[in-house]
Amino acid sequence: MTAPRAVVDLRPFACPLTFVKTRIALERLGPGEVLEVWLAGGEPAESVPRSAEEEGHRVLRVEPLGERDVRVLLEKRAGAETGGWP
Numbered sequence: 001m002t003a004p005r006a007v008v009d010l011r012p013f014a015c016p017l018t019f020v021k022t023r024i025a026l027e028r029l030g031p032g033e034v035l036e037v038w039l040a041g042g043e044p045a046e047s048v049p050r051s052a053e054e055e056g057h058r059v060l061r062v063e064p065l066g067e068r069d070v071r072v073l074l075e076k077r078a079g080a081e082t083g084g085w086p
Contacts, residue, residue, distance in 0.1 A: 004036035
């Protein structure tokens with residue numbers, strides 16, 4: 001697996017801000033690059049990977065980060081280099 005190009009710690013934030021910040025971080029990457037996202041457990045840990053997949057990005061891994069939090073590795077999809085809101 002490719003090493004993460006960037007890491008963002010979003011544990012202090014709640015939904016929907018967690019995915020907004022994830023999306024901004026993904027927009028800064030090139031296609032195929034990997035983003036590591038740290039999220040609080042619960043809703044952010046469930047919704048961010050799901051929302052990323054819905055936008056065509058690939059969830060490489062979701063794993064525990066401490067007792068409650070999770071670490072998510074996302075690969076930016078090809079053809080998503082321009083970013084922006086639909």
